[in-house]
Amino acid sequence: MKQIILKERPAGKITEASFETKEVRLNGLHDSELHLKLVFLSVDPYLLGRMNNESADMPSFKHGEPIKSTGVLRVIRSESRDFEEGDLVVGQVPWQEEVIVSEKKVRKIDTSFISAKAYLGVIGMTGLTAYFGLLDIGKPKKDETVVVSAAAGAVGSTVGQIAQIKGAHVIGITGTDDKARYLVKEIGFNAAVNYHDPNFAENLKRACPNGVDVYFESVGGEISEAVWPLLNKFARIPVCGTISNYNSPAEEDVGTRVQRYLIQANALMQGFSVTNYKEDYKEATEQLIKWLREGKLTHKETVLKGFDQIVPAFISLFEGKNIGKIIVEMTD
Structure with a gap:
């Protein structure tokens, strides 16, 4: 075999x-x-x-x-x-x-x-990654703005749906207009922007008129550089990955320095791994299954x-x- x-x-x-x-x-x-x-x-x-x-x-x-x-x-x-x-x-x-x-x-x-x-996916490691990163670090509140990068992917699409369950206003960042339409029309994101659009930064700012309270970071690079100026006071940034440099790990990731934006917003930026939460897998899986049964989650x-x-x-x-x-x- x-x-x-x-x-x-x-x-x-x-x-x-x-x-x-x-x-x-x-x-x-x-x-x-x-x-x-x-x-x-x-x-x-x-x-x-x-x-x-x-x-x-x-x-x-x-x-x-x-x-x-x-x-x-x-x-x-x-x-x-x-x-x-x-x-x-x-x-x-x-x-x-x-x-x-x-x-x-x-x-x-x-x-x-x-x-x-x-x-x-949704009730496996993907769902658990979304669940713990968003809820333990992001802590979205009702009517806050949550921005999700790689939003049409397995983790990002689940993050956005959980944020909606918590009553947040959810904006997705993705790479095609078809994916943006999927996020809005099929899983209910409030808006989605295509980072390949030459007016991406302006479009993102327009989609977030009240700034950004939670940014679920999976990409890094130029995409995230458009988010930093939009951070609100006490924003939270769970860092799940930096897929923009996964294919060139030896190259230096040069770009906007985020520190001044974190200081200005008094923001929290924290990396995490789903394996940090092994003791809580059972409880989280049961909650994800409950939401799935109730029709609050789709995949x-x-x-x-x-x-x-x-x-x-x-x-x-x-x-x-x-x-x-x-x-x-x-x-x-």
Whole structure:
């Protein structure tokens, strides 16, 4: 069966040269182990940090070893009393068509109401990232203005919806007019602006007549430079990522210095990782599921089909092509 390994660490822009597909064989099944077949796989920007040996809170991937991310898998054989053939499970697994893992490495999921793909997105690590970053650091209040960068992506679209639940006025920043229309017409953002528009900074200012109280930062670079002058007194800035320089980590990120804007606004800017909140995952997941059941949250996926699409799907994350969560669906 196929497995995708890290062939070499990316040098600048991520390309297929960093990966290699090889054939592997599985060992026998032991007590309390499960033989699983991959059904859906999540690809996420944070994986690039692990490939570049730059992740602060997760171990780096090693040369010659498989990349790992979250997947939904079906039980083919079970040596566990808690799992049966046909069960669907979710867990961190290698990029591999089939795997054998301990029963402790995965958890069973219920798809009677919630789709399997949602466990990789809105109620998975994506949803948790949005939930904790916005609510613990951003702390949006009713009628405040929340600006979200990378707003049509998996995290950003969830951030905007949670901000709406809290009664905020939500503005999305995205890269195409189609994505801007999606944010406003399909998930209810109050407004959205295209950062490729030559009048982007002016358009953003017009969309935020009362300034910016919360800026959920996932991009950095020139896009964020348009936000800093709009910060209100005591603004809060959760920093989820800086995708603008993910493909050129060795280059200096030169631009407007943010310090004076933070001082002028007495603003809080704080980086975070979802793994900081492990003890609260259960409670947050239950809340996300509740909002999903109540129709307060919606989710959209960009789905590529076939094991051979895993690497192209991952690379596309840094090209701004997707709306919502990128998921790879396996085909028989």
